[in-house]
Amino acid sequence: MKKIVNIFSFLIFLFLTYSNAIFAQPSFNTGEFAITVNDYGRIRLYTPDTSEAGLRQLERMSILVAGAPYQVFDYQNDADSEEETILLNNPLLSDYEIYGAFNNYYSSEAPDVLVKYNVYGWNGGKFIILKSTVVNRETATINAIVGMDIIPYLDYEYGFDTVSYDITNEIIRSHRGLTNLGYKLLSHPLASATAFEWFDGYETDTNYYNWLNHGSIDNEYVSETADGPVIITSQAPQELANGDSIEVYYAVSLGADESEMIANMHAAEEKYSVITKVESDVKNIPSQFTLDQNYPNPFNPSTKISFGLPQKSKVVLKIFNVLGQQVAELLNQQLEAGNHVYNFDGSKLTSGVYIYSLQTDAGTISKKMSLLK
16 A cells, blocks of 8 residues: 555646646746746736736736738637747846747638747846747738737736726836736837626637727726726838838836836836837938948947948847857847947957847848957
């Protein structure tokens, strides 16, 4: 009998170990709250951590991408894993960073898009920044509408919370009692935001497409049931040809009250201005693609990387070490014709020679730079 018990205990141990391996999700804890991202693009937020004692504040935040009318990529029906979702060991732009890439292979239904997440966090911060890079894989051009599907879970409880829009700070906020959770589109003007009471099966292309095209920002929604609200946001459509991409940035901040949430959102906006460091002059158009020598060079710890685009182009700017290993991807987006300057911060790199590489529709140009500390 004892032998049977021991075998049974061993099987339970194997099951628990295997289950943890399967269901483990990359996460980080800023000291103020914790974030998890699963292999299909669901973001969750907890306070103070992801243990059983922690309180989940955000059930799900996930991307929506509309292509042709009534064709919408979403987490529930379409998303599958293209690249493993991981916590990066040595993030360059923040103290913590989770990366993942998701495709539509679960359904194989239009639109055929690739979505890449970079979720940034900082020690002591009560906010995160989500960068979503959407790549059109359709052979035809799509008029992409990018938005978010958000389900609050304030203090580990659904329902009877309020969704309101702070027009002064351009923040959508969920609140019940003092707890406030804020969401802000940083990279583009917010075109639409609406909320409704959760219902089973709401995740259809027709519903999503109509909500993404709501066309206005609702001032307030009050949940009157235990189901709680769902929030759908969107920005204006952007034309994406095959292979074109768009980068969309959102911030999420938490506060013990409204004023703390707003202060944390302002802190997120300050970080956003640091990690998106492109200055553009679109009035003076160069005659050819150019990549200038960085200045200053050598540098410590920051330098400017200047380049010129004679026409609108997809731009990928990367940093490599002398072994050819990529250490940073600074840009991966469409930029208008003109002269552009990227303010590069190398404070997290070691001294040495690096190669910065600019890839455009016209080809690739690379130059060397030296970091001296």
